[in-house]
Amino acid sequence: VVFAESGPDAPLDEIARRAGVGIATLFRRFPNRQALVRAALEQSSVEEVAPAVERAFDDDDPLRALARVLEAAMAATARERHTLAAAKNAGVVIGDVSAPYLESLTLLTCRAQEAGLVRADLVPDDVPRIMAMLAGVIWTVDPESDGWRRYVTLMLDALSPAGASPLPPAVALRVPQPGT
């Protein structure tokens, strides 16, 4: 929460004060900034994205299910944009935090694809890229707005089988390392 409100370089003593603990306690729980940032991202992922994923698998409209999870992920990305920047600055690899959610997103995409609601030429490696593309919009909208919603709809139109053009081949996914 402190990262979300005060920016990626929020001082550790402010974080401790807001958490109502001493700085010593903070350091005991999170031996370094990386551990703290990671815990913040995991908490946000568990509280905001996981419930949306759970509801999505119960939704009998596969396209709406996919849309809801993309929206939940974008809402969390927008809210935690400073935590994500802090993660990047601290060299935290966010891959492990986002992996379970990306896996669910891939399953939901396949389900929509099998129902003929998503273009047949989409492959699993496209899914993290679709998220990367959507995340690219976050910094171009007022942080308090949900202006990113327009681009989720635009992306869902890209995924639609209607009028789908032949796509160039998908190259292997490269996992970016911090600092590259």
Place this chain on the structure above:
Amino acid sequence: VVFAESGPDAPLDEIARRAGVGIATLFRRFPNRQALVRAALEQSSVEEVAPAVERAFDDDDPLRALARVLEAAMAATARERHTLAAAKNAGVVIGDVSAPYLESLTLLTCRAQEAGLVRADLVPDDVPRIMAMLAGVIWTVDPESDGWRRYVTLMLDALSPAGASPLPPAVALRVPQPGT
């Protein structure tokens, strides 16, 4: 070129050596790292993107013209990804470098829209966001590949009037400042 090959933190003496000048000459021409990074981006923009823009305005297929400029911009972004990272690290606002090119891209988008080849509900503020989304893909592909091409095609499908869904409203464009 040195940024492109050696990464965003290329030492200034390597840059001077590769340019065949002394470090004193380098500092005389570029008083700081920001000026150097900016010049590198401007050179790449003038050499790689500007000719594609010029050809595009002569192309009588507005959609192909738009695609060619997106591709040229993506090729330049991929090649200069380290320079762009260096720009970010050095706090260089790349807005002024990309502004003339984004303006041309907006004109080309409008031309394709008037020809009925791009969805009618696209607005000028969407154009830099489309580029931001595409740029989000760069770090997910092997830097030597042109794996980003697949996502240019996917994005062009999103822009197609065929099967376009109603879009949520476009919020005002926010120009990201370095370090935010």
